[in-house]
Amino acid sequence: MLKPNELLQRSVDLACANVAEGGGPFGAVIADGEGRIVAEGRNGVTRCNDPTAHAEITAIRAACQTRGDFRLHGLLLYSSCEPCPMCMAAAWWSRLDGVIFASTRQQAAAGGFDDDRLWRAFETGATSREIPIRHVNLPTAGAEFEHWLATADRQSY
């Protein structure tokens, strides 16, 4: 059982180890309130050809497999770096109790990563300037939600 700062240090150690092995400089740990590690993650974007394989996403997916649940109530995410909007939203969808991070989005920017720019786009409602998005009013749109709401045994989340 590790203390909070030891868990956070572990995430930084994972980030450093990942760089040594050719990966990106990000690591993450998911632990329960008593400091027991449930899962760990390293950035695997280039190694796995997966732009979503940030350390936090990788740790969340691993923790869910370990738990056999798509919800992580009662667990905390320790990340070597402030999560990007993708990872912050993933932490939210996974119902984690909270996030603790060491390096900041500004430090990530100095390392050549775009997190700070992406955060600013979200915080100013300007994501469509970064990636063009278009709504097409398809006549059949919404049928999927009608099917969903008509399904008595649907598993909500």
Add this chain to the structure above:
Amino acid sequence: MLKPNELLQRSVDLACANVAEGGGPFGAVIADGEGRIVAEGRNGVTRCNDPTAHAEITAIRAACQTRGDFRLHGLLLYSSCEPCPMCMAAAWWSRLDGVIFASTRQQAAAGGFDDDRLWRAFETGATSREIPIRHVNLPTAGAEFEHWLATADRQSY
């Protein structure tokens, strides 16, 4: 080779099929500029115990595996529903050319999904109200970026 509206209809069809098979009401298609489908995705959150397995993320990961690349330049994402912040950021990290969607975040909310609430948290800079986040100034933080910048053959992204 399908026209844009046919690709979008395909994403709605995938969403409906997913509901019929017990999954969430979301589907996505990734195609090139000529309308050739590169990958498809369905929401697998409950089926796969993976809170990150939104249809868009699943399609992005599949397209990257097909391409053998973590970048999807030249491709478009067609989604049955307006992407949540996680998926929008994933679209950005994957360097897709753009996103086209059918149902809106408000329609998703009527279906019982939290996308609209999550978007508002991001757009008002209030994500920390949704999930507690804390910065701890670890003395060793930043070492991972120093290692990274000192690695001559690092693969940036």
